[in-house]
Amino acid sequence: MRQLLIADDEKIIREGIAKFIQTSNLPVTIVGKAANGRQALEMMHATHPDLVIIDITMPAITGLDVIEQAKEFLPASKFIIVSGHDSFPFAQKAIELGAFHYLLKPIKRNQLLSVVEHALETLSKDEDIIGANGTTITSVPDASNGTVCEKALAYINTHHCDSNMSLNLVADKFHISQSYLTRIIKKSTNLSFTEYLNELRIKQAIFFLSTREDLLIAQIAELVGYSSQHYFSRVFKNHTGVSPIEYRNEKRG
Known part of the structure; x- marks a missing residue:
């Protein structure tokens, strides 16, 4: 069972989310319900949840600040933002901090x-x-242990929506050459660095297209790490066979 923490300053929201989870068949256990950002951080230190559902505007410490601080000791945890603010800058900042999703x-x-x-x-x-060789790499998100390959893949998995992500950046971070990084990623995933990065980004884009009709295609492109909507659309079509707009329209139909 995965451990889940809920943080929202509105009790009715906290209890509503908890009820949704408890009446589902999802393999999660609720380990805490925090009423503010400071309490959320205290609970995270105590329980080390795998998943956190957190409001973006809370007293004492905002949800974004909580995520920024929690990422230092919960690098593998997934953070889902819930907010009453339909603001693209908020969503963009949340993704930059490594938030998994942004719900309204x-x-x-x-x-x-x-x-x-x-x-x-x-x-x-x-x-x-x-x-590709059939071996299993365990605990990939924990970049404090394991091989250089595990650490590099963990970093890419966590920061793939960062528009500055590059082969050179990752190589420099782990003090290895770009050619060596290219080889170990290819050996582990059977993909080049760019192919692996694009695969992660397109999967995230597909999820946004399926669940966030309020977001424009250009906004989704930016959220998943592409500075150019045209390039994003081209990569998306290469992966799926259809454009982002066509994919969204098919889902609506």
Whole structure:
């Protein structure tokens, strides 16, 4: 069972989210319900949750500040933002901090459960990456242990939506050459660095296209790390066979 923490200064929201989770069949246990940012951080230190659902505007410490601080001791945890603010800058900042998703209030049960389920799947995939040679790399998100390859993949998995992500940046971070990084990523994933990065970004974009009709295609492109909507659309079509707009329209139909 995964451990889940809920943080929202509105009791009715906290209890509503908890009820949604408890009446679902998702393999999660609620380990805490925090009423403000400071309390959320205290609970995170005590319980080390795998998943956190957190409001963006709370007294004492905002949800964004909580995520920024918590990432230092919970690098593998997934953070889902819930907010009453339909603000692209808020969503962009949340993604930059490594938030998994950004949900708007009022929260719809099916949408929340879909996002939580996707987060749980991502946690499992992060912890069990199967390389082309059939070997298993465990605990990939924990960049403090393991091989250089595990650390590099963990970093890419966590920061793939960063528009500054590059082969050179990752190589410099782990003090290895770009050619060596290219080889170990290819050996582990059977993909080049760019192919692996694009695969992560397109999966995230597909999820946004499926769950966030309020976001424009250009905004989704920016959120998942592409500075050019045209380039994003080209990469998306290469991966899926359709453009982002066509994909969204098919989902609506």
